[in-house]
Each structure stands twice: as structure tokens, then as C-alpha cells.
Amino acid sequence: MxxxxxxxxxxxxxxxxxxxxxxxxxxxxxxxxxxxxxxxxxxxxxxxxxxxxxxxxxxxxxxxxxxxxxxxxxxxxxxxxxxxxxxxxxxxxxxxxxxxxxxxLEGKPFLIIRDGVFELKALQSGNITHAEFLMELRLRGVEHLGQVRLGILEVNGDVSLYFHEREDVKPGLSILPPEHRESLTTADREDLYACEYCGHLETLVHQQALPCPRCDNPVWSKALCNPRAA
Structure with a gap:
């Protein structure tokens, strides 16, 4: 050769x-x-x-x-x-x-957000990771879960969102990337906090450390209540 x-x-x-x-x-x-x-x-x-x-x-x-x-x-x-x-x-x-x-053959759509809080069974199903779903929400212009009334994961992997009216928006978990929200295991002051895993809301007092009573996650961030931009 x-x-x-x-x-x-x-x-x-x-x-x-x-x-x-x-x-x-x-x-x-x-x-x-x-x-x-x-x-x-x-x-x-x-x-x-x-x-x-x-x-x-x-x-x-x-x-x-x-x-x-x-x-x-x-x-x-x-x-x-x-x-x-x-x-x-x-x-x-x-x-x-x-x-x-x-x-x-194709699966079926399932509810992943109900009234501003993640459905735990949907998160634990393994069909989509927590980080991936937060990214999907950001791409739809969502700032926090309190803006979302219903979130449905479709069989093709797409996400359908149904929003609260502007006057009905509730406090909710910030879905911004970690570098743009403060994660805490101990409250720095009395305030309303959201579990960073499931979005459960809890009022914590100064220096209080509390695992989420809904999913046992110990990490919280301050809840947001901004309405969606028009």
C-alpha cells in the first residue's frame, strides 16, 4: 500500500x-x-x-x-x-x-403544575427533569410559578401553560436560573419562601431552618409575586 x-x-x-x-x-x-x-x-x-x-x-x-x-x-x-x-x-x-x-404507544399528557405548585408524581416520573421543566417555563416568559394556573406536559414533550389572570397571580417559586435567585436553607428574615423543588409556600421566621413539609427539600428561595409582563 x-x-x-x-x-x-x-x-x-x-x-x-x-x-x-x-x-x-x-x-x-x-x-x-x-x-x-x-x-x-x-x-x-x-x-x-x-x-x-x-x-x-x-x-x-x-x-x-x-x-x-x-x-x-x-x-x-x-x-x-x-x-x-x-x-x-x-x-x-x-x-x-x-x-x-x-x-x-404514545403515552398521555399529564399535569405537572396545579395552581402554582409542582405535582410531585409528575416530577418523580422521570419523563422530564426539574431543570428542563424550569427552562421550558422560562422560554414561555414565566418568572415564577404563581403566574401559572395549570401546566401540562404533552406526549410530544411540549408544555401547555394556562395562566392566572393578572389580578389573580399568587406568590410562587422563582424559576430563574440559580445565579439569579438566592437559595437558602436558613431564613435570613421573616418572609414568605418557596420550596425550590416543589414550589410549596411557607412563611419562615428569622434563622428558621425547615425541610419542606410537602417534599422534604431543605432549600428555599424568597417567593415572588410579580404579574406577567403584558
Missing amino acids: NAFDWHRVLLGDVNTGFLGEVVARTLMAYVVVFLFLKIAGRRGVRQLSLFELVVILTLGSAAGDVTFYEDVPVLPVLVVFLAMIILYRLTTFLTERSGRFGEW
Whole structure:
């Protein structure tokens, strides 16, 4: 083997004519995946169900292999595409006919905030981390939990929020990053504090250290009560 054999480095065992075939294979793979996405409907990645994501990844793998491996024939990839279409249609049919099957396949939305406080079961489910959910709230312009009446985690991972009216906003846990809120295990003065894990509110007196009676978390921050910006 010769060092710096550029034909070997760039093309390996194939000849330059195969590059034209790569272009044709790539076009075919592009059309296959595009047609599936058209059949599945125009939806963003965040809106794809778990099953749809698995299908697209499978198609992507098959389409990717056929584009530049000369020993991968085209016809089996088309068979994969047809099989996936049939499987997708069958799954969609079963999902529409059976709510239980659809719930098993895609999961179901669940409540994660109720009246300005986190639902402990939702936090402990492991579907989303505490930090991730706080980030989702910040992206929606939320400053503290007291602004939120209901928060629902949808099956696609998106978050639906329902807010209190401006005059009904309650004190709540600041959801700003840790460097922008003061975390305390001992109250520095008598005030209303929010548990940094579940959002439970408690009035603490000076120098009082109290684990949250709701989730046993020892860390608190001062509750905020600002209304949402218009």
C-alpha cells in the first residue's frame, strides 16, 4: 500500500463513475424520506410521536446506507419504505380505533403544575427533569410559578401553560436560573419562601431552618409575586 495514494484515500476501491451513481442514489433516498414525511403530515420534530420518530430513523438509516455503499442494492430499500408505510398506516388505524393502544404507544399528557405548585408524581416520573421543566417555563416568559394556573406536559414533550389572570397571580417559586435567585436553607428574615423543588409556600421566621413539609427539600428561595409582563 502506497502512502498518500489519493485515489485510495478519496475513492477507495470504486471508480470515479460511481460518483454519478451516488448522486442518483442520494436523490432516490431523499425522495423516499420526503414522501414518507408528506404521508405522515407536515409536523415539526417536536410534534412527532415516538413511533413516527422510530420510523423516520429507520428510513434514514436505510436511505443513508444505499446512498454511498455500492454493494447495497436499491430495491430492498424501496421494500423497506413500502413496509414502513403499511406499518405506519396500520398503527395509525389501531391508534384511532383503540384509545388504550394509542395511550400505550404514545403515552398521555399529564399535569405537572396545579395552581402554582409542582405535582410531585409528575416530577418523580422521570419523563422530564426539574431543570428542563424550569427552562421550558422560562422560554414561555414565566418568572415564577404563581403566574401559572395549570401546566401540562404533552406526549410530544411540549408544555401547555394556562395562566392566572393578572389580578389573580399568587406568590410562587422563582424559576430563574440559580445565579439569579438566592437559595437558602436558613431564613435570613421573616418572609414568605418557596420550596425550590416543589414550589410549596411557607412563611419562615428569622434563622428558621425547615425541610419542606410537602417534599422534604431543605432549600428555599424568597417567593415572588410579580404579574406577567403584558
